[in-house]
Amino acid sequence: MIFIIAIIFIAFLTFIPFLHVYMTIQFQHAQDDDQLMIDVRLLRFIRYRLTIPLIEISKSEVGIVTEERTNTGKDEKTTFTVNDARDRLAKVRQLLNKIVHLHTIMKKFLQHVSVLQFQWHTQIGVGDAAKTAVFVGVGWSVKYYVVAMISKYMNVCITPSISIVPFFQGAVSRTSFTCMIRFRIGYAILAGLKVVKHWKKDM
Template sequence: MWILGIIVIVLLLLIMAVLLSVIRFELWIKKHGKDDEVVLNIRMLYGLIRLHYELPILKFENLKKGILIKVEKKKNIRKKENMTKETRVDKRKVDYWHEQFVKLLEATDSFLTWMKKTLSHVSIMKLDWSTNISAGDAAYTAIATGMVWSTKGSMIGWLSYHVRMRNPPNLFVVPVFDDKPQFSTEVSCIAQISCGYAIYAGLVLMVRILKVKGGIKKWKSILFKV
């Protein structure tokens, strides 16, 4: 009996440790001229599970072909699952994704309400966003700088309304008075959510899907296509 009691206590401690852990997201975006780079790191269970996504290629070709995206995915669990994939995002694919998202809304009871509540438990620990811009003319550069400031302010305002900002964001817009137009920006963001709440949110989502007739079937069909 005492051995069984020790096993139960150990299992309870492990469950508590999992629930108290956090899922940490580290996003880094850099754009300088034609060079683009996007890196996303996800850490779970105190770093025991790590996911790494990298977009070394993010290139706009033309209106017909859209954007060429190359994604490199790495896991520390099974190295054989490391993969590199290229895809194109054009208008037809965007319309297709929008159609699938609408189907998910229809297959879930109050999906947007669930999403807003889940986002409210996401904490932004760090957000640095710097931008250098030149329009090739001093007057136009000043106007462009004001527009960038306004855009950043609107985006941060929306973000602050939906998630928890633990620290004030560091925003910079530097006008470059040069004869040649140029644009560069760099974003560094660290966010996290409690693993316990993430599990709870997943269970709530499952209940909302079950409330809709055929919801599970629609979700399986859409996720399989994706």
Template sequence: MEEVSTVLYVWIAAFLFLVILLIFMKVTISLDYSHANDNDHIAVKIITLYGIVRLKKDIPMVKVNTEDQTIDIREKKMASTKTPSQEKETMHKKVGKRDVKEILHQMERITKEIVDLNRIMRKFFIHIKIVSFHWSTWIGFHDAALTGVAAGGVWSVKGALLAFMQEHLTFKHKPVYEVIPAFQHNVSQTHFACIAYFRIGHAMLAAIRLLVHWLKGRKARKNASLQATKNESSV
């Protein structure tokens, strides 16, 4: 009996140890994006399980064929299921006060869900640590005035994006971003490199909060549907 208890305690201790390791385990994501005139390329690298698991994926988004001046683009086409006869048919539906009230109720519910989801995601995003952030852009035209205007516009967009990111994320080091005007040259190049990490425990907590939020919303929608059915039957 004592041997069984000892083995049970060992298994419980091992399980708790693994849970703690899982909660504090990091997931490091490295993103490298480059755009050079007509070519785009993304490289994503994920490191987890304390460096044991390493995944890397290179994604060429656009490839320019200089020989025949054609462009290869990865895309998915959705086939239309409508027939010509179906396209000609038009449904006309009258909207009454009850419909308008229902639409407003749905809009209010969707807005509330978006706000609640935003709160949940903000709590998770604040735990994402940005280890390094570098974003360089070269832009230029033969017209010097146009180059200056374009460089200023790109700089403003970058500043706004960085301000938004610094509000929602945690930067371990000061982000580096620059806009380099290339006067009297047609240039459109950018390079973006970022390394960030988060802990599995924070991701699990966010997933649990999302699940609870979804279950509450599902229950509320079900109660609202039952109440609407009762109101219609009582009329």
């Protein structure tokens, strides 16, 4: 019995690099209420979901407030300030500087990432027709640039669905974003091994 279990376990480890990981990112924005959801799925029984129900601008200090309901039913609020963002960006920059050829490693990994779904729809209005038209133009430029970068580095299997609808009757800000990607675990492991290999040790 133990021998059979060992064989099954070894076979499972052998097939792990060939399994696909599906990652879905969803972001919903409507005026002051936002919701972010990240869903990672492997096979049908291994799944991890991270949900941030509410994101709002802090009124007391410059930053973003996230609110999440815990298992006890209580709402916990966390404020992410500009200083927090600077500190984390500085730490990330320090880590990235320690990896040689990081751009090449990420570029090769992204070549094996398939985009299965990409939807990005926005409605915007600032209460002034001329200013609204300017914001719409800038929004289209940003969206086309993002789609171009994704098409350049990833394998886009579908036609991206994007839109910006101007609203001239008042101030409106709504966005719905959904992106699903797929990649094999083996390519992610290989990219991780390359990062470790090219990690610059402190002298």
